[in-house]
Amino acid sequence: MSDRMGAEIDGVQTKIWRWASSNAIWVVLALLFAIAALLSDAFLRPVYIFNVVRQAAPVGIAAIGVTLVMILGGVDLSVGAVISLTAVLTAVLMDGQVANIPLAVTVALAAGACIGGINGTLIAYNRISPFILTLGMAVVVTGMTQIYSGGTARGIVSPGFREFFNYRIGGIVPVLALTFLGLALLGVRLQQTTKFCRNLYLIGSNPQAAELSGLPVKRITIFAYALSGLMGAMAGIALLARSGVSSTFAGRGLEFDVLAAVILGGTTFQGGRGGIGGTIAAVFVLLIAFNLVNIVGLDYNAQLIVKGAIIIIASSAYIYFKKVR
Amino acid sequence: MRKLITFVGSTLVAIGLLSGMTVAADDARVMQEKQAAEMVDTTAYKKDGPYKIGVAAGYMGNSWVVFTLQHIRYEASLHDEITEVLVTDAAFNPTKQVADIEDLISKGVDLILYWPVDDKAIEGALQKAKEKGIPTINTGGGFVDSPSVTASVFIDQWNLGEMVARRLFQDMGGKGKIFAMLPIAGTTAAVDQLAALKEVMKEYPDIELLTAEYGDWNRAKAKQITENLLQKYPEIDGVFSPAGQMSIGVAEAFDEAGRLGEVVMSPGDEYNGWLKWVRANNQGGAVTFPTRVGQESLRLGMRILRGESVRKGMKVPSEYISPGAAGVYAEMDRPDDWWASELPEEWKPQ
Structure with missing residues (x-):
């Protein structure tokens, strides 16, 4: 009897560890959130929690697209430049007129998708290293933004645009936060149910085998990069909606935040692994790390040390939970 | 688990050690005032026009710098003896700025205005310019005391x-x-x-x-x-x-x-x-953080080329504008990323 009970307990323990193993980054997020809530009750206030979700929107939205190309075995370093370009482009095309909003948003999304499409086409047909190609594209897009804007973030945001995205439903949930969560859920759902996403994993795991088995590798590559560009454009619009832009380099450096989130979330440079869910959890891990040191009130230099340590500890804990079976 | 505990423990020890570090206080202000007041002998730079002006921009990617450059161009337009303004953009790359300064020297400019990415990195290139009789003027947000810099026009x-x-x-x-x-x-x-x-x-x-x-x-x-x-x-x-x-x-x-x-x-x-x-x-x-620092910089450069004695550091003073008056300067039909200035309309960035 006691042997059977012991076996059952072992079985439950194994199941818990298995669950923790396959959801490692969520376990890390839950632990970090619990620590944050212990240190500051701000993390228990719904208004603040949704503020954090809204803060995460630009990086989080861009990270969804980059996750797709990294599952494919690629990378997209042009996403920061795309964010800057599309934020400036949207503001310029709006020109302070409400009637211009649909055109501005459509052109910005098209520009992002187009840049991503060019990345994808060059990678699919020329087999250039995605790292080098998208780095080069980042430089090109930055140059285009500078020429287009003349070095100042020209453009006037239409009245109502930022007010709409920052409006809090029920006094708590900003529309922008809801949009981000909606896109994240949509991404996870598509990843689980569509043939396109299944093919991304197949190509990422073994590109040669995928090609030999007749998968349309080139078409999928182009489409994945175009999606990454499109999500980059959405991130640019989200950045403009959240706080406006005060320079033509609004998205500078965000590509590294995006990459850090994608990799911490379990999607590797080798491809074929990971997913959007992990990326979203990692976006919040990184953001809470920043907000926590800020909110606890550490001196700036101590903030850097502790923030870096949180990231290192989080990634170590992630590996630990992953390995335990 | 033991490995994880060891790792976390060692990280915490590292945090403790690093947190103990303190930043040394800097009381260089008095020294800076003294250095800025020194007079520069400009006889070696005296030359007749026409002049070619070089601007070695460390970066052009923000609106303040764009307006500052427009002030330089505007001031140049007021001097018949200035035939050309050559502008290079290092895009935050110190190595490129070194090459840019060398390019400007080889193109025969008579004066170099610059704002640095990294002061130390470009010292050698600026020194070359000075040795060829080209005065160098640091333009922008800080005073630089270096043998390779003729003068600084700056906002304190x-x-x-x-x-x-x-x-x-x-x-x-x-x-x-x-x-x-x-x-x-x-x-x-x-x-x-x-x-x-x-x-x-x-x-x-x-x-x-x-x-x-x-x-x-x-x-x-x-x-x-x-x-x-x-x-x-x-x-x-x-x-x-x-x-x-x-x-x-x-x-x-x-x-x-x-x-x-x-x-x-x-x-x-x-x-x-x-x-x-x-x-x-x-x-x-x-x-104010006046973008006309660019204009003042070129004015000072022209005085140096005329052989007039100048101070090593020239401050462009900030001014307080009350809320009521500041509101008047707001250009509601312009972007946020824009600067109130006294530039004539046709010289504002397009």
Whole structure:
């Protein structure tokens, strides 16, 4: 009897560890959130929690697209430049007129998708290293933004645009936060149910085998990069909606935040692994790390040390939970 | 598990060691004043026109610099003896700026105005220019004392910080809790503004500095940091934020938290987005960070080429503009990322 009970307990323990193993980054997020809530009750206030979700929107939205190309075995370093370009482009095309909003948003999304499409086409047909190609594209897009804007973030945001995205439903949930969560859920759902996403994993795991088995590798590559560009454009619009832009380099450096989130979330440079869910959890891990040191009130230099340590500890804990079976 | 504990333990020990490090205080201000007052013998640079002017920009990617360059071009247009203005952009790359300066020398410019990415990295290239009889003028936000630099035309960040702090404390009635929103940590702007703030605070014992934060001249980051501070501090009576583009992010965060009414914003600068906010809220005002530093720099350069004796450091003074007057300077039909200036309309960036 006691042997059977012991076996059952072992079985439950194994199941818990298995669950923790396959959801490692969520376990890390839950632990970090619990620590944050212990240190500051701000993390228990719904208004603040949704503020954090809204803060995460630009990086989080861009990270969804980059996750797709990294599952494919690629990378997209042009996403920061795309964010800057599309934020400036949207503001310029709006020109302070409400009637211009649909055109501005459509052109910005098209520009992002187009840049991503060019990345994808060059990678699919020329087999250039995605790292080098998208780095080069980042430089090109930055140059285009500078020429287009003349070095100042020209453009006037239409009245109502930022007010709409920052409006809090029920006094708590900003529309922008809801949009981000909606896109994240949509991404996870598509990843689980569509043939396109299944093919991304197949190509990422073994590109040669995928090609030999007749998968349309080139078409999928182009489409994945175009999606990454499109999500980059959405991130640019989200950045403009959240706080406006005060320079033509609004998205500078965000590509590294995006990459850090994608990799911490379990999607590797080798491809074929990971997913959007992990990326979203990692976006919040990184953001809470920043907000926590800020909110606890550490001196700036101590903030850097502790923030870096949180990231290192989080990634170590992630590996630990992953390995335990 | 033991490995994880060991790892976490060692990381915490490292944190403890690093946290113990302190930043040495810098009292170079008095020395700087003395160096800036020294006179430069310009006889070696004296030459007749026509002149070719070189501008070695460390970067062109922000609106303040774009306006500063337009001031240089405008001033050049007022001098018949200036035939050409050659501009290079190093795009934040110190190595490229070295090459740019060497290019300008080989193209036979008579004067080099520059703003650096890294002062030390370009010393050699500037020295080459000086050896060929080309004066070099550092233009922008700080004074540089180096044998390779003929003169600096600059805005005194310490003085600006002092003016902003005094006005803020007056507007607060001399008491209350504040936080400081500063530019990138370690820059002259951040170091000098914080030093000035602390100096003025000695005269106002009832002002308490809650924390000094670094928003990197980034509106979104300043907003995010302020959102966190609003959670931590139930009482914030004032904000020291000399840079207008960050002040807007700060003010927005207070507004969204429903706490704008409790806070006194310090003067920002003449960044158009901030001036629009001042106009709408009739508070804060501005302490200028004048883009005409570019114009003054070329004027000084022309004096050097004429062989006139000049000071090693020439300050372009900041001025306080009250909220009522600052609102008048706001250009409502222009973008936020724009600067109030006295440039003629046709010389403003297009």
